Amino acid sequence: MQTNKRNYQLLGLLIIVWGSSFLLIDRSLLFFSPEQIVGYRLIIGAVVMLCVSFLYGKQLPRSITPWLHFVVYAVIGNILPYLLIATGQLTITSGMAGLLMAFMPLVTLILAHIFLPNDRLNRFKVLGFILGFSGVMFILWPSVNDGSNTIFGIFLVLGAACAYSINTIIASRLPSYDPLVSSTCVLIVASLMSFLIWPNIFYIDFNNIPFISGFSLLLLGALPTGYAALIYFTIINNAGATFLSNINYLIPVVAFFLGAVVLGEPILWYNILALLLIISGIFISRFKS
Numbered sequence: 585m586q587t588n589k590r591n592y593q594l595l596g597l598l599i600i601v602w603g604s605s606f607l608l609i610d611r612s613l614l615f616f617s618p619e620q621i622v623g624y625r626l627i628i629g630a631v632v633m634l635c636v637s638f639l640y641g642k643q644l645p646r647s648i649t650p651w652l653h654f655v656v657y658a659v660i661g662n663i664l665p666y667l668l669i670a671t672g673q674l675t676i677t678s679g680m681a682g683l684l685m686a687f688m689p690l691v692t693l694i695l696a697h698i699f700l701p702n703d704r705l706n707r708f709k710v711l712g713f714i715l716g717f718s719g720v721m722f723i724l725w726p727s728v729n730d731g732s733n734t735i736f737g738i739f740l741v742l743g744a745a746c747a748y749s750i751n752t753i754i755a756s757r758l759p760s761y762d763p764l765v766s767s768t769c770v771l772i773v774a775s776l777m778s779f780l781i782w783p784n785i786f787y788i789d790f791n792n793i794p795f796i797s798g799f800s801l802l803l804l805g806a807l808p809t810g811y812a813a814l815i816y817f818t819i820i821n822n823a824g825a826t827f828l829s830n831i832n833y834l835i836p837v838v839a840f841f842l843g844a845v846v847l848g849e850p851i852l853w854y855n856i857l858a859l860l861l862i863i864s865g866i867f868i869s870r871f872k873s
Contacts, residue, residue, distance in 0.1 A: 590822075591819060591822050591823040591827065594815055594818060594819050594822075595819060595823075595827070595828070595830065595831065597815060598812060598815045598816060598819065598831060599831050599834045599835055599838055600838060601807045601808050601811070601812045601815070602808055602812055602831070602835050603682060603834070603835045603836075603837075603838025603839045603842060604807075604808065604838070604839075604842060605804060605807075605808035605809075605839075606669070606673065606678040606679070606681045606682040606685075606839045606842075606843065607678050607800075607839070607842045607843060607846055607847065608800040608801070608803055608804040608808070609621060609669065609670055609673050609678065609681075609800075609804065610673055610677075610678040610843070610847065611796050611797060611800035612670075612797050612800045612801040612804060613670065613673060613674060613797075614794060614796065614797045615792075615793055615794050615797035615798075616788075616797060616801060617785070618667055618670035618671040618674065619667065619778075619782045619785050620782075620785045620788070621666070621670045621801060621804070622663060622666040622667050622670060622778055622782075623775070623778040623779065623782060623785045623786065624785075624801055624805060625666065625801065625804045625805040625808075625809045626662060626663070626666070626771055626774045626775040626778050626805070626809065627775045627778075627805065628801075628802060628804075628805025628806055628809065628810060629771045629775075629805045629806070629809030629810035629813075630768070630771035630772045630774070630775045630810070631810070632805070632806050632809075632810030632811055633764075633767055633768040633771050633810050633813060633814075634768055634772070636764065636768070636810075636811075636814050637764055637765060637768045640764060642762065642764055642765050642768070643765075644765065644768070644769060644772075645761070645765070645769065650759075650761055650766075650769070651769065651773065653758050653759070653761075654766065654769045654770045654772075654773045655773055655777075656754060656758070657751060657754070657755070657766075657770045657773075658770050658771075658773040658774035658777055659774075659777070660747055660750055660751045660754065661747070661748065661751035661755075661770065662770060662771070662774040663774050663777060663778060663781070664744070664747045665743075665744035665745075665747040665748055665751075666744075668740045668741065668743045668744035668747065669681060669685075669740070669741055669744045671737075671740050672736075672737040672738070672739075672740030672741040672744070673737070673741075674737065675733065675734040675736060675737035676733040676734060676737035676738060676741065677733060677843055677847070677849040677850075678839065678842070678843040678847060678849065679839060679840040679841070679842070679843030679844055679847075679849045679851075679855075680723070680733050680738070680741075680840075680843075680849075680855070681741045681839070682835065682836050682838070682839020682840050682842075682843070683723070683836050683839065683840050683855065683858065683859055683862070684720070684723065684738060684741040684742055684745060685741065685744070685745050685748075685835070685836060685839070686716075686719075686832065686835070686836035686859070686862040686863060686866065687716055687717075687719075687720055687742060687745045687862060688745040688746075688748045688749050688832075689749075689832045689866050689869070690712065690713050690716040690717070690862070690865055690866065690869065691745060691746050691749040692749040692752050692753070693705065693709045693712070693713055693869055694713065695749050695750065695752075695753045696753060696756075697709075699753050699757070700753065700756060700757075706872075708868050708869055708870075708871035708872070709869045711865075711868055711869075712864075712865040712866060712867070712868040712869025712870075713865060713869065714865070715861050715862070715864050715865035715868060716861065716862045716864075716865030716866065716869075717865075718861050718865075719857070719858040719859070719860075719861030719862035719865065720742070720858070720862070722854050722855075722857050722858040722861065723738065723854070723855065723858045724738060725854075726852070726854050763816075763817040763820065763821075764813075764814070764817055767813040767816075767817070771809070771810070771813075816828070832866050833863050833866060833867065836859060836862070836863065837859065837863075840855070840859060
């Protein structure tokens with residue numbers, strides 16, 4: 585597949601959009617609760633993707649089986665990780681949250697070895713996981729000592745990374761559907777479920793919402809939750825999944841330094857070392873035996 589200039593531009597755009605989601609969550613938390621952030625970003629994202637699907641002439645599935653699969657994706661790939669990240673960011677910085685999410689592809693290595701017969705561990709994957717896990721330890725140990733980021737918040741975000749990994753494995757085992765339609769349907773299902781789970785989250789005095797929080801939540805739903813899916817599937821179709829996998833190296837970097845530049849979050853030496861270890865682990869794990 586062709587990886588031309590436009591594909592690199594789209595890849596850069598996707599990295600910025602997804603990397604900025606942690607910053608947007610941080611600003612949204614100034615007013616909204618984690619549950620409200622989850623519900624509203626899903627609704628906004630679903631509206632965006634519905635418009636995109638209709639623009640491309642897509643039709644939603646009419647049988648029940650695909651919708652049952654979308655329920656699984658909605659819970660494990662959207663509602664659960666979104667809630668864990670938003671709750672975790674109450675007590676950790678946005679840059680730290682983005683850095684921790686880099687652990688997701690390393691968790692996927694272990695799960696793939698267990699559940700996917702054709703994706704076994706090799707020495708490079710094992711070494712990559714050990715390096716990545718060492719990076720997480722470099723985050724946890726100083727946090728225990730100085731309280732800059734709470735252990736509880738760190739584990740919540742790591743739980744979100746694990747949820748994304750589980751969702752990846754499930755997606756590889758269940759039937760595949762049109763990518764644009766499936767992403768739209770998952771957001772629709774997740775939106776409806778969030779309303780059923782937290783029916784009171786939509787009762788808000790809109791007159792008192794600070795501009796920065798309201799605007800951040802709007803962007804969070806429209807871009808990282810909604811429009812990014814269209815960019816994602818465009819890259820997949822034009823350049824392939826291997827080319828797309830390069831985002832695993834750069835999204836944590838963007839998230840970490842956006843928090844430092846925009847919010848003034850501290851850049852500590854052990855955070856940089858952890859980032860290098862985790863990204864090195866991802867890089868080495870892609871080597872072939």
